[in-house]
Amino acid sequence: MKLQTSIMAFAAVVVTVGSAAAQTEIEFWHAFTGANGDRLAGQAEAFNASQSDYVVTPSHKGNYSETLNAGIAAFRAGEQPHMLMVFEVGTATMMAAGGAIKPVYEVMADSGIDWDPNVYIGAVKGYYTTPDGEMLSMPYNSSTPVLWVNRNKFEEAGLDPDMDLSTWQKVDEALTQLKDAGVDCPLVTAWQSWVHLENFSAYHDVPFATKENGFGGTDTELAFNGEAQVAHVAKMGEWAKDGKFIYTGRRNEGGANFRAGECALFTESSAGYGGISTEAEFDFDIRPLPYWAGQGNAPQNTIIGGASLWVMAGHDPEEYKGVAEYLKFLSSPEVQAQWHQDSGYLPITAEASELTRSQGFYDSNPGTDIAVIQMTAKEPTGNSKGLRLGSFDQIRGIIDEELEGVWAGDKTAKEALDSAVERGNALLRRFEQSTR
Amino acid sequence: MEKRVTFKGIWLPLLLATPQMLITAIFFFYPAGQAVWQSLFIPDPFGLSMQWVGLGNFEFLLSDPYYRASFATTAVFSILVTLVSMGVALYLAVLADRLIKGSGTYRTLLIWPYAVAPAVAGVLWLFMFNTRVGVVTWYLGQLGYDWNHVLNEGEAMGLVVVASSWGRISYNFLFFLAGLQAIPKSVIEAAAIDGARFWTRFRTIVFPLLSPTTFFLLVVNIVYAFFETFGVIHTITSGGPQQATTILVYKVYADGFVGQDLGSSAAQSVILLVIVGILTIIQFKFIERRVHY
Structure with a gap:
């Protein structure tokens, strides 16, 4: 994983040097290894190849707790990444850290890109959303x-x-x-x-x-x-x-x-x-x-378990624009459907779920839609939105x-x-x- | 007559002592001071704000029956680790000392486990005692014993003690062997001529002459059991089942790095610091008197 990360970092450097216009680097700290780590890196590569303004560089920082601690320590030292993967139980900690994070809805609004928070599945989004419906972090890997x-x-x-x-x-x-x-x-x-x-x-x-x-x-x-x-x-x-x-x-x-x-x-x-x-x-x-x-x-x-992506405070608007682009890329039906089918995590949008169904995945892998159905069968109540402790x-x-x-x-x-x-x-x- | 070499003046000695003092100040006093300072606050994890609570963190900790129970757990754990690792090491050292042929090989092999990091040692032992695929578990099962350290508190404690002591035995062995070899052969031979058998010689001559080594190892091993066994606990039991293996230093980690409760974690570090300080003073005051140099 280390080797792979460094290869990717190297590749990112080469890409940056190679292109005439300076690209903006977006740092993304995560907790994934193995097959899911490769999939996560693949998403970043696909994004980097799809446009020339930004380069997303994922770095593995250990397990969930270690990644959160790395993010906290980095923030204290003023070296925080743009995006940090935080497991669902760390949600309240991140929410309480008002000055350390930039809520996702704000990142999206400031960037001016077209973004509809209603495409996300309620039971997934609800965990990371304020009671007023403002989305604080982007659901990434969710399961039930x-x-x-x-x-x-x-x-x-x-x-x-x-x-x-x-x-x-x-x-x-x-x-x-x-x-x-x-x-x-x-x-x-x-x-x-x-x-x-x-x-x-x-x-x-x-x-x-x-x-x-x-x-x-x-x-x-x-x-x-x-x-x-x-x-x-x-x-x-x-x-x-x-x-x-x-x-x-x-x-x-x-x-x-x-x-x-x-x-x-x-x-x-x-x-x-x-x-x-x-x-x-x-x-x-x-x-x-x-x-x-x-x-x-x-x-x-x-309710869900898993992690979401938090945007850390203290970066340039141009960099936040890149973050917004990447979050939008991750939410697209194609990327989500692929992620859902490969990893077994839930799709975060209804569209991705539909796409998976139309591709015949649920028919050839019976039972893989149970989790989606179980989570979305009823509108969540105050007791079933999630936990914020x-x-x-x-x-x-x-x-x-x-x-x-x-x-x-x-x-x-x-x-x-x-x-x-x-x-x-x-x-x-x-x-x-x-x-x- | 005074035979010690003394320096004239104050500047040269001060200059010579400065590097040591600087290192102590930067790497010991400064962090320790920080811990004491932080223990008086409840900070938020990101360092955005701090609440002055005075001794509130200590009050919170000491009024928690689970924290108080952790003292007893730590005492049991430390005593067991120290006894097991020193006892076995002494036994092996005495045997190796008597060897005439191949002692070098034995010594080298016995020192190997010391090179294994505690966390890795934890994983190794966990594999052997894994409730499902462990080799030892399987043999115990054949003997009709159902090993389950996941739920049985005594077994969990036994396992972390063995895993923590294992690598330590090598370290202790090295010191004991060196200590044994430093004992003049003539003394032992004289006793042998007087008709003292091995056990009598060991009890009345060897062990007393070994006491400086034993005392040194006692201090070092207790400090080890208090602080460095974290990796073993973390990989094998995570402090469980229930709180059977939650020793003080593990709780410092859990509160600080899992709970992001830096105030409580700092307060616990201070308490640990005080305990180890007191223990060392006791050891030097009372046990050292019985040590023959």
């Missing part, structure tokens, strides 16, 4: 959790792989049957807080935090110790005790178990498609995330710790969630104070 099914495991256990798994009630029955049939790993999950609390809350239209999950102000308080969430975590605790739910770790460790064909069901991001489709040596299905029938307004819509990466850590207490049988669901809320609120108060 779905249910992955290992059809072979179902058949081995004597279950119909096409059985209804739309609700957790049905899944509960399936888990019991799988366990009784001797399956060692009936259910595994990735990103437990994201799937089983954050998305769970949105999907059931119950608050994760007050003030519209923090959209209404930094004086928000966590509220995920409500009845619906406690019931769900308690049930998962029971499954963990009975060996029906296998806990593998805080991140996406469970993916290895599922891809190796050990687990029957897996709750994971829709962006897991790339890895699962290449590695799985069994038939798999993508199903919508299950919900508890009769609980809240389920199914509402699920300060110190949220750390709050997730607290949630992980407390959930581990439940899976290990040390705490009840109620105790764990109450404790997570209390500890998380202390961090929210500190964040509130830091933004004053």
